Amino acid sequence: MEAETKILDKAMQKTSKGFSVKGYGAQGASGDKTTLKKMDVDRANPKADEVLIEVLYCGVCHSDIHQVNNDWENTRYPCVPGHEVIGKIVETGSKVTKFKAGQIVGVGCMIDSCQTCDPCKNGDEQFCAGEHGPTMTYNGYFRDPESDYNTFGGFSSHIVSKEAFVLTIPEKLELSSAAPILCAGVTTYGPMKHWGVKEGDNVAVVGIGGLGHMAVQIAKTMGAKVTAITSHESKKEEAKALGADDVIVSTDEDAMTKNALRYDYILITIPVPFDINDYINLLTYRGSLITVGLLGEYKLPTNNMNVAMFNRTLGGSFIGSISETQEILDFCAKHDIAPEVEMININQVNNAFDNIKNEDVRFRYVIDMSE
16 A cells, blocks of 8 residues: 555645545636636545545546536536546555455446435446435535535546446556546447347437447447438548448438438437437337437427327436446457547646537547646
8 A cells, every 4th residue: 555655645635524635626606607727625535335546537528518517507516527537546445345456447427326226226326216316426415414415526636436336447448548438438338238229220329429429339339330410511531430331411401301210229419409300200110219418408399290100219318327337348348449539638628628518629538637
């Protein structure tokens, strides 16, 4: 533990409840309330079943922007985002058996859940039906009544998680680019697994950004015939390079009409309000359309006639379970799938947020937390 202790001494300041570490967060006060700024973040000492992790890399997700801006009207400030964490364990609780100090691990969207409700018992912690639902990695509720309920995420030097919610990072994965698998990867893999995407299926992925570019690679590796649907003509060649067999520009009405009744499965990753009716008619009879990007309202109501007349299914999916997250990490390592990332430093994160909102990023930002 000598090397790990030096890290603690250098990066942390002890408090009465644990440690104070450095992070970037939004205060939510008047004025420039959603700009991320350097701040101190309180971390409790790891409990018996918890680990303390030094953050090495953290992905930047579009949901980080939604949460910081309180777009879902549930943000608790200060808000320290970050739920795609690759890091090194520097301390383990007395009951931790799976991990040890010095090990490279991952933390995704959750750090705890009630573990007693039916979804948790079935291994679907993301749908935890206990009080407050799952404990999200940030903007979440601690289950310890003695702790502040607001969790803080991976835009910080260190993070604490329950052992059961820590992921093993396969050695074959490149650490600097693996972080988005912990959210973008599992969020697209989970519903494709649940709805049974299989070899030979015609699959469309709508929105070729952080989530969509992972979905194209995953679906193709599953053996599907993959069409990328994008609103940007400029992304056609990039989508093909990712493995897409076909590309449709969604603003091309003739192309959209021509491909009616074509797809067994459509995964929509668009993170902002859109008209879902534009995509329903692309489904074959008894096809399924699943949305994962948008957690808000649609622009227009669904045309239920178009759903019913071909026995189509519309559904939604929310992140993924811990077991599914480990599955997709292993799947990506086995099949040489990697997120396409742009590396930045933490002091560039506000500019990165602006670029994401303006759709001016090549798929995914990852923060090198070494600085």
